[in-house]
Amino acid sequence: MIVSDIENDILKIAVVNRYHNAPVATAFIKNFGLKRGALASSVAHDSHNIVAVGVDDESICKAVNLVIAQKGGISAVDGKQEKVLPLPVAGLMSTDDGYKVARQYTAIDAMAKEMGSGLSAPFMTLSFMALLVIPALKLSDKGLFNGTKFEFVGVTGN
Numbered sequence: 192m193i194v195s196d197i198e199n200d201i202l203k204i205a206v207v208n209r210y211h212n213a214p215v216a217t218a219f220i221k222n223f224g225l226k227r228g229a230l231a232s233s234v235a236h237d238s239h240n241i242v243a244v245g246v247d248d249e250s251i252c253k254a255v256n257l258v259i260a261q262k263g264g265i266s267a268v269d270g271k272q273e274k275v276l277p278l279p280v281a282g283l284m285s286t287d288d289g290y291k292v293a294r295q296y297t298a299i300d301a302m303a304k305e306m307g308s309g310l311s312a313p314f315m316t317l318s319f320m321a322l323l324v325i326p327a328l329k330l331s332d333k334g335l336f337n338g339t340k341f342e343f344v345g346v347t348g349n
Contacts, residue, residue: 195246200224203248206321207241207255208332209233209263209282218330220244220320226307228269229254232314233282236322239263240332244317258282265314267302274299 195202204220229245231254241258245251250268257266257275263282266275276295278285285292296314303313310316323329326338335344 195219197226197246202244202246203251204242204244204320204330205251205255206235206330206332207243209238209240213332216330216332216334218328218335223313223316224308224310225303228267228306230265230267230303230306230308230313230317231255231258232265232317233258233263233278234265234314234318235320236318237324238321238332239282240321242317242321242330244320265296265299267299267306269302269306272302274302 201219201221202223202225204218206216223244225244225246227246229243229250231241231243233239233241235242241255243251243255245254253268253273254266257273258264261275261277262279264276264278276292276299280286300314319325321329321331323331323336323338329336329338333343337344
């Protein structure tokens with residue numbers, strides 16, 4: 192079992208393939224800071240699969256499913272509280288008014304920080320955790336990747 196260690200700020204990270212059914216890739220991430228809940232995003236460079244980080248599988252699953260239901264976006268789940276910013280254009284853009292999107296983003300960013308993240312931009316940080324060309328370790332839908340050696344170090348599963 193892959194479970195988070197909240198006390199030591201070691202959380203579960205998952206990448207879900209958006210384009211076809213495939214096993215979910217999972218690993219650990221340190222220093223994200225969440226004390227409860229989960230975040231998910233389809234803004235996940237370069238392939239824009241869904242990347243999620245959280246303290247437990249149920250929260251991660253809810254956050255991912257919120258993104259799937261909107262056909263892309265960013266989400267935060269904290270118990271029964273859920274926020275989602277839909278990004279239905281390729282999972283990257285909204286068709287809504289820019290001011291509305293800015294208000295939604297500000298609210299979901301504040302929620303992520305209330306859940307414990309001390310990062311100045313938690314969703315921006317999350318978006319780069321699946322970008323394989325940035326050293327050192329990143330997670331793709333195919334598993335853990337060493338960007339320094341440019342090779343997979345293992346395939347992960349649930």
